Amino acid sequence: MNWKKFFTAFMAAFIFLFVFGFLWYGTLMRGAHEEVQALFRTKPDFPWLILGHIVMAFFFTMLCVRFVPAGGLGASATLGILVGLVYAGPHLISFAVQPLTTKILGGWIAGAVIQFAVAGAIVGAIYKPSSPATSRH
Amino acid sequence: MKRFIIAFIAAYVFIFVWGWLLNGVLLKDVYAQTPNLWRSQSEMMSLFHWILIGQALVIFAFVMIYASGFAGGGVIAGIRLGILLEIAAIGMRLAIYAIQPFPGKLIVYGSVSGLIEMVIVGAIVGAIYKPASARTP
Numbered sequence: 001m002n003w004k005k006f007f008t009a010f011m012a013a014f015i016f017l018f019v020f021g022f023l024w025y026g027t028l029m030r031g032a033h034e035e036v037q038a039l040f041r042t043k044p045d046f047p048w049l050i051l052g053h054i055v056m057a058f059f060f061t062m063l064c065v066r067f068v069p070a071g072g073l074g075a076s077a078t079l080g081i082l083v084g085l086v087y088a089g090p091h092l093i094s095f096a097v098q099p100l101t102t103k104i105l106g107g108w109i110a111g112a113v114i115q116f117a118v119a120g121a122i123v124g125a126i127y128k129p130s131s132p133a134t135s136r137h
Numbered sequence: 138m139k140r141f142i143i144a145f146i147a148a149y150v151f152i153f154v155w156g157w158l159l160n161g162v163l164l165k166d167v168y169a170q171t172p173n174l175w176r177s178q179s180e181m182m183s184l185f186h187w188i189l190i191g192q193a194l195v196i197f198a199f200v201m202i203y204a205s206g207f208a209g210g211g212v213i214a215g216i217r218l219g220i221l222l223e224i225a226a227i228g229m230r231l232a233i234y235a236i237q238p239f240p241g242k243l244i245v246y247g248s249v250s251g252l253i254e255m256v257i258v259g260a261i262v263g264a265i266y267k268p269a270s271a272r273t274p
Binding site: 021025038039040041044045046047048049051052053054055056057058059060062063066067068079082083085086087088089090091092093095096097098099 | 173174175176180181184185186187188190191192193194195196197198199201202205206217218221222224225226227228229230231232233234235236237238
C-alpha cells in the first residue's frame with residue numbers, strides 16, 4: 001500500500017465528509033430538523049462529531065483502497081454509492097422507529113448516497129498505488 | 138445470479154432475526170429509558186415495512202459490493218468487508234450521537250452488536266457467493 005497517498009486521500013475524504021455534513025445536514029436540512037426539535041441536541045457535541053468523521057473517513061478510505069486497488073474515480077465513486085446505500089438502510093429503519101418526517105428521511109438517504117459517492121471519487125482520484133515499474137527502480 | 142439471491146436471502150434472514158433479538162428483546166429496557174425519542178409500539182408496527190425494506194437495502198448493497206469487488210475471497214474476504222463497513226458505520230453512529238441525545242450505552246451496545254452482525258453477514262455471504270470463474274472447474 002502507498003501510505004503517503006493513503007493518508008492524503010484519508011485527509012481529503014475527512015475534510016469533504018465534514019464540510020458536506022455541515023452544509024447538507026447542518027445548513028440545508030436545519031429547517032427539517034427543527035420540525036422535530038425534541039429528537040436533536042440543542043448544540044452538536046463536537047468532539048464526538050469530529051471523532052465520528054475521522055473514523056468514517058479512515059475506514060471508508062481503507063475500503064476504497066482494498067476494493068479498488070488500482071484507484072480510479074469512476075470505480076471508487078460506484079463503491080461510494082453502494083456504501084451510501086448500505087448506510088441508507090438504517091435511515092429507513094430509524095424512520096420506522098423514531099418520529100422523523102419523510103422530509104428528513106429523504107434528505108438523509110440522498111445525503112448518504114451523494115456524500116459517499118463524492119468521497120469515493122475523491123479517494124479514487126487521489127489514491128494510486130505505486131506502479132510495479134516505479135517500485136522496481 | 139442464483140448464488141447472489143441465495144446469499145441475499147440467507148444474510149437477510151440472519152439480520153432480521155438478529156435485529157429482532159437485539160432491539161426487540163435484549164435492548165428493550167435501554168430503549169424504554171428514552172421514550173420521547175421513539176414512536177409508539179402501534180406506530181412502529183404500522184411502519185414495520187420500512188424496517189424490512191431498510192434491512193433488505195443493507196444486505197442487497199452488501200452483497201453487491203462483495204460480488205463486484207471481494208468475490209473469490211471466500212469467508213475471510215466477506216468478514217473483512219463486514220468489518221470495514223461496520224467500523225465506518227460506528228463512525229457514523231458517533232456522529233449521530235453528537236446530534237441526537239441517545240444514551241451512550243445504546244451507542245456502545247449498537248456498535249458491538251453491529252460489528253458481530255456484519256462479521257456474521259460477511260461470513261454468510263462469503264461462504265455462499267462464489268464468482269462465476271471460481272465455480273467453473
